[in-house]
Amino acid sequence: MSVVKKRLSTDMLPEGLTDRQRFLSFAELFEHFSNTGELDPAEDVPFRATMNSIAIGTTLLGRCNGTFRTVRRGKRLIQMTNDDRYCLARNTGPNMAQLVHRGREFTLRPGSLVLLKLDEPFHSADGTNHKMFTNVHLPMAALRAGVHGLDDIVGRELAPGGALSLAMDYSDLLLESPGAVDEAGMAIATHLIDLTTIGLGARRDAAEVAQRRGLRAVRLQAVLMILRKRYAEPDFSAHRLAAAAGLSERYVNELLYEDGASFSARLNELRLRKAADLLVQCGDRRISDIAFACGFNDLSYFNRCFRRRFGLTPRAARGGGRA
Numbered sequence: 318m319s320v321v322k323k324r325l326s327t328d329m330l331p332e333g334l335t336d337r338q339r340f341l342s343f344a345e346l347f348e349h350f351s352n353t354g355e356l357d358p359a360e361d362v363p364f365r366a367t368m369n370s371i372a373i374g375t376t377l378l379g380r381c382n383g384t385f386r387t388v389r390r391g392k393r394l395i396q397m398t399n400d401d402r403y404c405l406a407r408n409t410g411p412n413m414a415q416l417v418h419r420g421r422e423f424t425l426r427p428g429s430l431v432l433l434k435l436d437e438p439f440h441s442a443d444g445t446n447h448k449m450f451t452n453v454h455l456p457m458a459a460l461r462a463g464v465h466g467l468d469d470i471v472g473r474e475l476a477p478g479g480a481l482s483l484a485m486d487y488s489d490l491l492l493e494s495p496g497a498v499d500e501a502g503m504a505i506a507t508h509l510i511d512l513t514t515i516g517l518g519a520r521r522d523a524a525e526v527a528q529r530r531g532l533r534a535v536r537l538q539a540v541l542m543i544l545r546k547r548y549a550e551p552d553f554s555a556h557r558l559a560a561a562a563g564l565s566e567r568y569v570n571e572l573l574y575e576d577g578a579s580f581s582a583r584l585n586e587l588r589l590r591k592a593a594d595l596l597v598q599c600g601d602r603r604i605s606d607i608a609f610a611c612g613f614n615d616l617s618y619f620n621r622c623f624r625r626r627f628g629l630t631p632r633a634a635r636g637g638g639r640a
Contacts, residue, residue: 322495324369325350327383340364351379352398353435353454357387359446371491371498375402376506377454378488380409385448389440402454403471404433405513407485410449416441418472428477430485432470432517439472451485451492453509463514470517480532481516484509486563487535494542501538508535536564537572544580548587549612555580588612589626592619596635604631 330342340358343366347356351370358364366383407430408414414425418439425431425441433439435454461467475481491498491505498505512535543561547553558580559566573580588611595607608619608631623631 319372319374320498321372322370322498323350323372324367326367327365328367336364352394352400353379353404353452354388354390355394356383356385357389357442359384359386362446369492371495373498373503373506375454375456376509377402378451378492378509379454380451380489380492382449384446386444386446387440387442388448388450389438389442390435391438391440395436395438398435400435400454401457402435403457403460403467404435404452404454405481405484406431406433406450406452407477407482408449409451409489410445410447412445412447413443414441414445414448414450415443416472421472423472423474425474428482430475430477430481431473432467432475434468434471451489453484453488453513455510455513459510460514460517463510463519464517467517475516479516480512483532483535484512484516487512487539490539490542494546497538497542504534505538508538511535533572533575536562536568537576540564540569540572541576541583544583545587548584549591549610551609551612551614553584553612584612585622586626589623592623592631593627593634596631600635604635607631 325343325346327339327343330339334342336358343364344356347368350368356366362384364384366381366385368379368381368383370377370379372378408425408427411427413427416423416425416431416439418431418433419437423431441448464470487509512532515532540558540562543558547558547561550557555570556566559569562569570580573583578586592607592611592613595602595610596604599607605616608616611619613619613622620631623634627634
């Protein structure tokens with residue numbers, strides 16, 4: 318399954334452009350970046366925007382943060398793209414958003430979600446000058462196979478919480494750590510579909526499969542990504558990991574054990590591998606500084622762990638040099 322990552326920002330534009338020129342240049346690039354919608358800039362603030370996306374086959378994760386007055390998808394884009402996927406979107410900004418889709422006008426409060434059909438028009442024009450949202454595009458056939466009466470849910474505000482919010486939290490985490498997608502792209506796409514079908518009210522048989530296959534897997538991946546990001550913090554603990562993941566410490570330990578190793582074993586492995594890399598790359602750096610930078614707060618303990626893991630001392634691993 319192919320994985321394509323993209324990023325677009327007004328910071329990438331040439332310097333010296335007027336605000337209007339910046340918007341026109343960005344809009345031209347945006348049409349190649351994503352054919353999901355069109356934008357109108359806010360009139361009372363400078364135009365700024367940042368977008369990034371990860372496409373995993375037909376599943377797409379995206380995030381947008383910018384000074385927009387309107388976000389819309391009209392007939393021109395619908396005809397041009399022939400995109401029949403569903404789009405699950407979350408309002409991640411601090412302001413309420415007004416949307417119109419399928420003849421319904423509704424309010425999307427901060428943190429709330431909505432399911433849109435990309436083969437039908439929609440627009441959000443609410444007077445606010447700053448919009449932030451995360452969205453996941455999912456294949457229509459996959460969602461319809463798991464959820465009865467799916468079209469009745471389209472174009473309505475969906476309350477935050479549960480599996481839908483977990484799907485969006487997972488997407489945000491992946492967009493912040495895109496390297497994780499390279500390791501498990503197909504599984505990630507499946508997990509997102511599973512979470513979405515659970516959150517939208519999957520049929521009983523589909524829900525059982527999705528619960529078994531998706532929920533724990535997504536939570537495990539989220540826990541592992543947080544661990545890989547924060548392992549070098551000297552006071553990082555299973556309790557802090559659980560708090561960052563929004564889970565209980567007992568549940569986090571269960572997930573890690575089921576996957577083959579304890580929290581402590583994984584933490585030390587990440588720290589030791591990083592230390593081994595730095596010993597080779599930074600020949601002039603003190604071994605004690607490297608140990609502390611990787612999260613160890615006791616040099617003797619670091620030396621013992623390193624020798625046990627690699628069969629030689631840190632000094633020998635760098636071929637002598639500074640202690």
